[in-house]
Amino acid sequence: MSFVWFVRHALVAQFSRLPPAEQFLRHAVDAGVGSVALLTLLIFFAGMSLAVQGYGAFVRMGGQEFLGLFCGIGGVRELFPVMAAIVCGARIGANLAASLANMQISEQIEALSVMGIDPMRYLVAPRLWAVVFTMPLLCAYADVVGLSASYFAAVVQLGVDQGTFSAQLREIIRWQDLAVGVGKGVAFGWLVAIIACYHGYRAAKQEGAAGVGVATNRAIVHSTVVCIVLNMILSAILYA
Amino acid sequence: MPEPITAPAIELDGVSKAFGANKVLDDVSLTVRHGSIMVMLGPSGTGKSVLLRCLVGLLRPDAGRVLVYGEDVAALDESRPRDRARLFALRRRFGMLFQDGALFDDMDVGDNVAFPMRMHTDLSEAQIRAKVADKLRRVGLSGVERKAPSELSGGMRKRVAFARAIALEPDIVLCDEPSSGLDPVMSATLDELILELHRTLGMTFIVISHDTAEAKKIADTIGLLASGKLVTYGPAADVFAEGQPALRQFFERSTEGPIRVL
Amino acid sequence: MSQRRGPLEATLAFLDFFAAVLRCLVTGPHFWLETLRTMDILMRRCLIPVGLAVAPVGAVIALQGVGVFRMFGVEGLLSSMLATAIFRQYSPALASVMVAAQAGSSIAARIGTMKVRGQIDALAVMSVDPLRYVVVPGFIACLIIAPLLNVLTTALGLVSGWFFAVVLARVDHGAFVDNLYSQVTVTDLWIGLAKCTLFGGAIGLIAGFAGLRTVGGAAGVGRAANSTVVTTIIMILVIDYFISLLLLWLGV
Structure with missing residues (x-):
């Protein structure tokens, strides 16, 4: 089963009919609410790191007053959405891949087909919708948490002037930037979900437990790499 | 006796x-x-x-x-x-025959049976190979040394596991x-x-x-x-x-x- | 391994586990061949994903930096910012995150699979200590490959940054190269390598721990791989932050 084949069928299943509300909701809550704590923790530290590291770099060149610019651009445009994608690739993607792979090796997916239920429509489509819907929200949330963390680190810990920092933030961050971050979230979400479902779906029955491990591992790695590369391409198109 | x-x-x-x-x-x-x-x-x-x-x-x-x-x-x-x-x-x-064999997936049959000998004895590679062949013959599976465990049927896997269990003649x-x-x-x-x-x-x-x-x-x-x-x-x-x-x-x-x- | 799973119990069990691994490191026997084999496998698996994930970072820093530095008419300084960011921060952190994603999850999945299939028990019954045979090699392998990969990704990050800045954004090549090393020193490289070694070792340990604690069949294997990646990424970011703070404070 090739990836192209899988994507084509998944797209057909995804857009032919909207998934049942409770299925969608269950997966959306699972992906979204389940990731919030992890995301908050990670983005908070990433935001603080950004400020501390930026400060360290600027101090050498004598330009620490540009820290606001640095955090605004580096954080909102790049780091926070990408971090959100990595975190979700690791958590949501791995969960999707592991659950589908487990269903595949315990013959549950075959059982569905035998019962005349299209697994693409029943299993894959609701998950795709759920993650596509959740990821942009998580990205927007990541922007808020990350910027607060950078602000906290810069102003409280490093003693950068509060007025300068926030003035620079306001100056450099436009609504378009936030929109781009959220838009990246949609793309990342769909990719994380489709890659994870593909690897989970492809697990071979004979492999048993090993198949679940392989699917999980591949889902995490492929979705991370794809999101980072896609981020670069999107940034190059939008900002260069 | x-x-x-x-x-x-x-x-x-x-x-x-x-x-x-x-x-x-x-x-x-x-x-x-x-x-x-x-x-x-x-x-x-x-x-x-x-x-x-x-x-x-x-x-x-x-x-x-x-x-x-x-x-x-x-x-x-x-x-x-x-x-x-x-x-x-x-x-x-002890030698133990596990329920599902518990053969190591990343080794072929020969290496699985040889494993305890490689770990616990100073036998040369040639001696080990001879002993592996002997153990596999005892379980009626001569000549499968280079096969992967996943290529074997359930019964064969079990017999290979048996050969491994008795490898050190416990x-x-x-x-x-x-x-x-x-x-x-x-x-x-x-x-x-x-x-x-x-x-x-x-x-x-x-x-x-x-x-x-x-x-x-x-x-x-x-x-x-x-x-x-x-x-x-x-x-x-x-x-x-x-x-x-x-x-x-x-x-x-x-x-x-x-x-x-x- | 215990079945109870409170956070406190897990922490204590992890400390126990850590002590046991250290003991295995100091005392023999060591399975060097197995360690080399593990390193070889992990290196092959990590090379491409780690390279692919870290290389774009240089380009993205250059891309966002060019605009700002131009605004202030100091685009020549772009390369020193790029070098500092890559040497000290992004290459070590991202390389470690990717090692966690690739090597960590595959070690945890492999050991977890062995556990649920009874192969870990089989090892123990054959008097081969699973800690020595499967955990320690993974630990040593991660400890070594993470800094090795960091060298590669540092170079890749600089090259991709150079490519974007000089080839695409037409920053002057001479200025770029001249300023590249104006702010970074050999110390920065050592700091990056030391961080990677630390993170790599922790990844190997956590992966082995999660793998050995796997329960619940195939689904458990997925959980072990997943929790390894999540735990290690948290650990990397949190520790990295405190290291940055410490270095800033020390003025290194």
Whole structure:
């Protein structure tokens, strides 16, 4: 089963009919609410790191007053959405891949087909919708948490002037930037979900437990790499 | 025939083990003669596998002593370095046939069988290869050395696992449900294999099973474990003659009797 | 391994586990061949994903930096910012995150699979200590490959940054190269390598721990791989932050 084949069928299943509300909701809550704590923790530290590291770099060149610019651009445009994608690739993607792979090796997916239920429509489509819907929200949330963390680190810990920092933030961050971050979230979400479902779906029955491990591992790695590369391409198109 | 050794291979003395509120072994005491074939029967989920795992220290009983040639396995705590070393040394007297074989996926058949020899002996590669071929021949699988475990059928995997279990010609071979998941002919082949190895190598076999035909065929000592209690235990001929109700129920495949599952 | 799973119990069990691994490291026997084999496998698996994930970072920093530095007319300084960011921060952190994603999850999945299939028990019954045979090799392998990969990703990050800045954004090549090393010193490289070694070792340990604690069949294997990646990424970011703070404070 090739990836192209899988994507084509998944797209057909995804857009032919909207998934049942409770299925969608269950997966959306699972992906979204389940990731919030992890995301908050990670983005908070990433935001603080950004400020501390930026400060360290600027101090050498004598330009620490540009820290606001640095955090605004580096954080909102790049780091926070990408971090959100990595975190979700690791958590949501791995969960999707592991659950589908487990269903595949315990013959549950075959059982569905035998019962005349299209697994693409029943299993894959609701998950795709759920993650596509959740990821942009998580990205927007990541922007808020990350910027607060950078602000906290810069102003409280490093003693950068509060007025300068926030003035620079306001100056450099436009609504378009936030929109781009959220838009990246949609793309990342769909990719994380489709890659994870593909690897989970492809697990071979004979492999048993090993198949679940392989699917999980591949889902995490492929979705991370794809999101980072896609981020670069999107940034190059939008900002260069 | 094996020379008479008086010291028992295994002695259990008041062994109990519980998982939470679930008493899996309840005051089990028994002795396994050196060079005998002991078959422990019992319905599924009654702690037969737990019993086996207690013998090699994979699990520690909550109470009681597990003597292997006079040494108490239950007293050894795997998390204490000195006990750990002792435990690992003691385990070299055992070979174990796991329920699903537990062959290593990332090694081919030959390497799987050679593994214990590579780890514990100084044999040359040529000697190891000869021994691997010999062990595989004994289980009726000559020439499969280069195959991957995933290419084999369930019965073949089990026989390879058997070859690995006897690779170091251990004193005691533990078999966890050798016939589960196999067709009757393959099960019978495995039984023959146990008898054959017992005759030629004189090992002690401890077999966990719910297959009564297997028990009749190979056992010289037989036990029945139900709800964690050792219901009956003794020389096979005596146990069959005695006609213990639970045992009779087991052999007659009846739902009526002391063993209740519903 | 215990079945109870409170956070406190897990922490204590992890400390126990850590001590046991250290003991295995100091005392023999060591399975060097198995360690080399593990390193070889992990290196092959990590090379491409780690390279692919870290290389774009240089380009993205250059891309966002060019605009700002031009605004202030100091685009020549772009390369020193790029070098500092890559040497000290992004290459070590991202390389470690990717090692966690690839090597960590595959080690945890492999050991977890062995656990649920009874192969770990089989090792123990054959008197081969699973800690020595499967955990320690993974630990040593991660300890070594993470800094090695960092060298590669540092170079890749600089090259991709150079490519974007000089080839695409037409920053002057001479200025770029001249300023590249104006702010970074050999110390920065050492700091990056030390961080990677630390993170790599922690990844190997956590993966081995999660793998050995796997329960619950195939689904458990997925959980072990997943929790390894999540735990290690948290650990990397949190520790990295405190290291940055410490270095800033020390003025290194």
